[in-house]
Amino acid sequence: MDNDLVKIEGLVKEAGGRVILLNGQITDRNGTPLPGLRIEIWQCDVNGKYLHPGDNRDVNYDTGFQGFGYDITDGDGHYSFRTIEPGRYPGRTPHIHVKVFEREKELLTTQFYVADEPGNKSDSLFRRMSSEEAKSVSMHFTEDRTGKMTTINVRI
Ligand SMILES: [Fe+2]
16 A cells, blocks of 8 residues: 555556556645645546445446555655556546645545546535635646646645
């Protein structure tokens, strides 16, 4: 378990789906970087299946996908993940689950969304947010030689 959800240690196979680099900085409300926080993400695989016994949909799980990962913010509050574009499952728009902890204490629970995804408009959780909140958790992708990437900065 690490911050690379695409490659499972000891496995040759890599996850299916479009690989993305997700990174950002976690700060407090004044913009002061918060080092040493634990950020966890989890999401479904390319087939829209979660690595979780509660997901009992009859879809094969991609055994190359780690499903869950965490990172610890560095001295400047930065985190990074290598993962895939979140898959689709019935009833929700694509999203990545996110939690931030300071030791055992949970500081934040949220979800990251794909900017301009048509399904966002009809998603019950996405629609609950103000446009400002929605913007703060929407992933805009850029692409260069190294791949597709997005930055989400988090204020706690
Ligand atoms: Fe979900």
